[in-house]
Amino acid sequence: MKKFHPLRAGVLAIALSATIASLAQAADPNKPEIRFGATAGPYSDQIRYGIKPQLEKEGYKVTIVEFSDYVQPNLALADGALDANAFQHEVYLKKFSADHKLALSELVKVPTAPIGLYSHKHKRLDELKDGATVSLPNDVTNQARAIILLQQLGWVTLKPGVDPVKSSERDIASNPHRIKLVPLEAAQLPRSLDDVDYAFVNGNFALAAGLKLNDALLLEKIPPYYLNLVAVRTADLNKPYVTDIANAYRSADFARVIEQRFAGFSKPAQ
Incomplete structure (x- = not known):
């Protein structure tokens, strides 16, 4: 019969305890x-x-x-x-x-990160020309954010009684510069900068595309x-x-x- 070794038994006990603890943690529904x-x-x-x-x-x-x-x-x-x-x-x-x-x-x-208005063709907002193209998000809520900014710029006005937070292209009452709005999937907006005069780009997609927030010609002040x-x-x-x-x-x-x-x-x- 082999002799009993207290030290070896202690090491085995510690190892076994560690294994049980590890398994318990892996099975813990809270982790x-x-x-x-x-x-x-x-x-x-x-x-x-x-x-x-x-x-x-x-x-x-x-x-x-x-x-x-x-x-x-x-x-x-x-x-x-x-x-x-x-x-x-x-x-x-x-x-x-x-x-x-x-x-x-x-x-x-x-x-x-706020939505911003960017351009590869213009350095200032006052360079807007009649018939300019402006791309903006095509999903309902982010398109409304862009339209709110367009109204703040005076580029469009909304119909009386329209809730700006729920606004869309259909709610535009006047478009004095005859801006052509180009709705696109939000992720595609940075790519549109080579094809349009101005583009509204959600902050996350702007940063992912290598744009900087301070590159924007206009940034929204984000409400809660x-x-x-x-x-x-x-x-x-x-x-x-x-x-x-x-x-x-x-x-x-x-x-x-x-x-x-x-x-x-x-x-x-x-």
Whole structure:
């Protein structure tokens, strides 16, 4: 019979305890993998540099899934392919959820890059000529943002009684410069700059295309309802991982990342 070795037994016990602890953590429903969707550019980078490191310290595995459109991230979230997404504002979320009968909810607002008016052909807004072409987003809520800015510039006026937040091309009462509006998918707007006189480009797609916010000839002053947000399934709002995501966005660590990497972004009120 082999002799009993207390030291070896102690090592085995420690190893066994570590294995059990590891398995327990892997099976812990409060420490799951979080699949986080975002449009490519600043909102996925906010997760990558400001949120993922915090959540991984809490024991989560975080996977970032990047999208190039505004439709698939919400469908994927509702279907369970994602656990959260960050790319849209509350006006878009509410309309998309209602139109598609999805149970999605806002969790927390995030620092947001404003929509801006850019040009490769003109250096000033007063260079506008009659018949100029202006590209703008083709989705309902972001098109309204562009039309609000067009009205502020005096390039168009809206029909009396129209809610600017819900406005579209059909609501334009006068267009004194006979501007030709060119609606495009938001991700395609930076590419349109070589073909149009001016283009309204959402901040995330502008930055992803190498444009700078201060390159814009006009930047919107973002109202709270146009600040981007993190969305989750409504049924998951009270789950621990959702609380941890919200806490990460509200943390001092995340605030430092925003100051260092995302200067010029509009920030939500704390």
